[in-house]
Amino acid sequence: MADFLYDPAEELTGPNHLGVLADHFRKSSNYSVRRSKGTQDYLLTFTMAGQGGFKIDDKIETCVCGDISILSPGTPHHYGTLGQIWEFYWVHFVPRADWLIWIQQMGAHSGFTQSSIADVSVQSRLRGVFRRMIRDSRALGSHQHALAMNAVEEMLIVLALSLQQSNMGLDPRVEEVLQLMSQRFSEGISVDMLAKQVGLSASRLSHIFKQQVGESIIECLIKLRLRHASRLLERTTEQISEISDLCGFQSPYYFTRKFREHYGMSPTQYRNNMLQDNV
Known part of the structure; x- marks a missing residue:
């Protein structure tokens, strides 16, 4: 040999x-x-x-x-x-x-x-x-x-x-879900759709995901969307409503509420702060 x-x-x-x-x-x-x-x-x-x-x-x-x-x-x-x-x-x-x-x-x-x-x-x-x-x-x-x-x-x-x-020892199905979410977070992703993709029931996938990642699928998905939104606010002049849509949020109102919860300020305030820092 x-x-x-x-x-x-x-x-x-x-x-x-x-x-x-x-x-x-x-x-x-x-x-x-x-x-x-x-x-x-x-x-x-x-x-x-x-x-x-x-x-x-x-x-x-x-x-x-x-x-x-x-x-x-x-x-x-x-x-x-x-x-x-x-x-x-x-x-x-x-x-x-x-x-x-x-x-x-x-x-x-x-x-x-x-x-x-x-x-x-x-x-x-x-x-x-x-x-x-x-x-x-x-x-x-x-x-x-x-x-x-x-x-x-x-x-x-x-x-x-x-x-x-x-x-990290993640279950391969959890890894696949994380990859799908990172690639398609701007789409209308649901737990049922992800579960079907990896051959699990929605409840079983939700349990395994929360156990291994430490947060729910929806919480993780929202973080991915908010992270991308913050980059668009920093680097583009797109309107808030357009950024909300590009990142897969249901409405500009829901986007603004979640952004404020995560970053402690509105999307507009975040963009203004970034502009001041770059002056």
């Missing part, structure tokens, strides 16, 4: 670059890479199919579909295919200073770390991010380089958020 570990793999050095180097590989059983001195940058792989493996020190780490593997700079490693194929995305990158907090949250600030992304929607998003990353990293020009770096940043944020939610 781990035949690649005994192959005389070619000794490689890390890429000599300061930006983003990414690609999508589908390798056969004879694929193997060895770097006895590691790299000067971070290497991240996202396995799509098949099986690969990393040998770090004397330990073998297997990679299967959904696995994210991260090697920090200077980590000696040897990796290759386990079985028939290994299909994976990979990226070498030098992180910006403000990215290090997300890298630390993933436990990747030193050595080797591996996590599994089980949520298929997160996997799908990561595939899209990698496709853009690869395209922009191959193009010429500073703008394309900036776009590739933005894709790496998005990837790290998505991974850090996904792993944070997993560490």
Whole structure:
């Protein structure tokens, strides 16, 4: 199974670059890479199919579909295919200073770390991010380089958020409801609709959600709407009635009442305070 570990793999050095180097590989059983001195940058792989493996020190780490593997700079490693194929995305990158907090949250600030992304929607998003990353990293020009770096940043944020939610031990159905609410809070969402989406009764979903999140579905939904409303008040000149509608509230009156309860002031007062702070 781990035949690649005994192959005389070619000794490689890390890429000599300061930006983003990414690609999508589908390798056969004879694929193997060895770097006895590691790299000067971070290497991240996202396995799509098949099986690969990393040998770090004397330990073998297997990679299967959904696995994210991260090697920090200077980590000696040897990796290759386990079985028939290994299909994976990979990226070498030098992180910006403000990215290090997300890298630390993933436990990747030193050595080797591996996590599994089980949520298929997160996997799908990561595939899209990698496709853009690869395209922009191959193009010429500073703008394309900036776009590739933005894709790496998005990837790290998505991974850090996904792993944070997993560490909270949330029921997968609660995670799905939270994701649906964050994506569709401006629509007419109901508890019955959410319960049907995840295959539970409304009462059972409400109980599990309150138990794990600490607040009811409606309370959480209202907070999502109010947070978006506050951003629109800060950054746009839309009328209060229009913001109320954009955020999914039943009426401007109900929106204003809930906004005052949460922020301690009316939407108009909030906007005026933001304008004064920016003068």
